[in-house]
Amino acid sequence: MKRLVLLFCLLPLLAPGQSSIRFSRGDSLKFIIECRNAFELYITHLNGIVTDAPSPGEALFFQQTVNKEHFLSDSVRVYDDVAEREGEQYPATEYLGQFYNKRAVLTVPFGKESYRLGRTPAGKLELVTYVEQSVEFGKVLKARIKRKNLIGVHFVFSVFAGNSGYEPKDFRIALIERIKAIPAGLAPFPTSINLDSIRARERDLSWMAHRVARAIREKLPANIKTVYLTKFSYENSNITNPFSDELMSALSFRLRTDEGLTVEPASSAQGVGVRGAYRQKADYVEVTAEIYDISTDKSLVALKPNTDLPMNWVYEKGLKLKPEGNDQAITTQQKLNEGAPPSPPGPPKPDALKIQLATSAKVGKHIEFWQNDTLYVKVRVNKPCHVRLLYIQADGSPSLLWNDYEIKPGQENQDIWFPEPFVCVPPYGQETLIAVAANNSFCPVSTKQNIYGVDVLEGSLNDALKSVRCTSRAVGRVPQQAETRLVVTTRSTDVAKK
Structure with a gap:
């Protein structure tokens, strides 16, 4: 039976025109528990029509209350086990009246009922409760009649997203029918379970x-x-x-x-x-x-x-929240921020040197660059100048892409593409493109090739940043510099290294 319960609880339910909702085992158990509560309350209120109403007027009020609180509508069909001819169904309002007139008492052996979760043809969530119920009825001073019948009580309900999973609400009886036998493969009422523990484990x-x-x-x-x-x-x-x-x-x-x-x-x-x-x-x-x-x-x-x-x-799932190289990336960004030239006070001057940096990737500020992908880089400046392009790799090593690229008159306010594509190779992680523009030529720098054939600046990252921003002095010219950067995350396609 445990296996049947599991299959029942993980069944995805479809409503016409809606996407599939996959309820967890904990969700389904919660539905059953709350359905049982609704069923018990209905039986209590139903019997209360007879036991708690001393006058016909009060009994009528009780009937209307039961109909309003427990049935989907006045026209819901109910198997009438107090009727003279067994097997007939009546609207709920008529059934409640007969139940009072016959002074009936209904009992249900809670704990022995079974449940089936599904949807109605109209798409409403439905829990059908199958159980053998007993009824005893008869007028005062007359012999009491006793009957037992197998019934299926169809509860419809809705759900909302709670803190622990889907929560049921608004249980309403849509049909009470007599059945010949209880179907196989149903879910019993759950006992001896820790629902909170189950639902906590199921959060995904x-x-x-x-x-x-x-x-x-x-x-x-x-x-x-x-x-x-x-x-x-x-x-x-x-x-x-x-x-x-x-x-x-x-x-x-x-x-x-x-x-x-x-x-x-x-x-x-x-x-x-x-x-x-x-x-x-x-x-x-x-x-x-x-x-x-x-x-x-x-x-x-x-x-x-x-x-x-x-x-x-x-x-x-074998996943990690903290990416590989996260600490290195934070250290690198801190060093880049510490060494960046301060922004001039006040609003930018109209004649200030400006530079923009972008890539061929049609994405936003944060770019993902996968193993063996190619990426093209472009810069744009607002006046003739010299541009130096630096690439800080995931391990913090700075490689020089453009040493001193001169943008001549007529090339300003145009996209200037770096002639070679970037190919994503190790090491992987967060990397940064830095473009520095200056109205004077840049100072010479010393580089060496790493194992991947990339020209890397010698010295520490701080030393490299200082040397990259160094420019020669031109007589009679006020030095101007502008800088921008672009962050790239490089990723391996090797699952074991992602």
């Missing part, structure tokens, strides 16, 4: 993504139908890894199927973007997300952190 990435997607939809303006999604990263490091991939896939799916949104990869387009981060918090994964304006890069609203996903799920 799909469930967490469903909850995050719902939170995003609730905060989006009603007129927004498309969102641009950026892969979430560990502690906002902008380094992606297999967990980032899994989260991106699950969240994109839930935004589309559960919330009806169009999801596009982040780009430089106008519109509303979604980005976020994750980290370990005690025994759970904490996921934070924000909705932002792509054109201004400003946050519009920050979502409440989500901690639905237990770390056990991450361990069982």
Whole structure:
């Protein structure tokens, strides 16, 4: 029987025009428990029509209350086991009246009932309870009649996403029928279980993504139908890894199927973007997300952190939250920030030197670059100048791409492409492109080739950054420099090394 329960609980249920919802075992057990509660309450209220109503007027009020609180509508058909002719069905209102008039008492052996989860032809969730019920009835001072019948009570209900899984609500009886035999392969009422423990173990990435997607939809303006999604990263490091991939896939799916949104990869387009981060918090994964304006890069609203996903799920999948090389990437970015020239005070001057750096990848600020992919780099300046292009690899080693490229009059405000494509090779991790523009020529630098054939600047990273920014002095010319950078995450296609 345990095997049957498992198959029953993991059955995906489809509604016409809706996406599939896969309920977990814990969800289904919760549905059964709450259905049992609704059934017990119905039996209590049904018998109360006779036992708790001293007058016909009060009994009629009780009947109307039972009909309103427990039946889907007045026209629900009910097998009438107190009728003179067995086997007939009546509308619920008539059945309740006969039940009172015959002074009936109904008993159900709770603990022996079985359940089947499914959907009605109209797509409503349905739990059918199968049980043998006993009824005793007869007028006062008359011999009482006793009957036993196998019945199927069809409860329809709806669900909502709670903290631990899908929660049922609004159980209503849609049909009570007499049956010849209880079907095979049903789920019994669960006993001796720790439902909270079961549901905690069942929380997975799909469930967490469903909850995050719902939170995003609730905060989006009603007129927004498309969102641009950026892969979430560990502690906002902008380094992606297999967990980032899994989260991106699950969240994109839930935004589309559960919330009806169009999801596009982040780009430089106008519109509303979604980005976020994750980290370990005690025994759970904490996921934070924000909705932002792509054109201004400003946050519009920050979502409440989500901690639905237990770390056990991450361990069982063989995943890691913290990417390889994360600490090295943080150290490198700190050094780059420390050595960057300070921004001049006040608003930028109209004649200030400006430089832009971009790639052939049609993506946003944070670029993923996979093993053996090729990528082209371009710069654009607003006036004739010299450009030096530096590439900081994942291990922190700086390689010189352009030593001193001169942009001559007539080439300003145009895309200047680096002539050779970048091919993604080891080491993998977070890497940074730095473009420095100066109105004077750059100082000579010393390089050596590494094992991958790349020209690497000699000395420490700090020394290399200083030498890269060094320019010669020209008589009568005020030195001008501008700098920009682009962060790239390089990834291996080898599963064992991702």
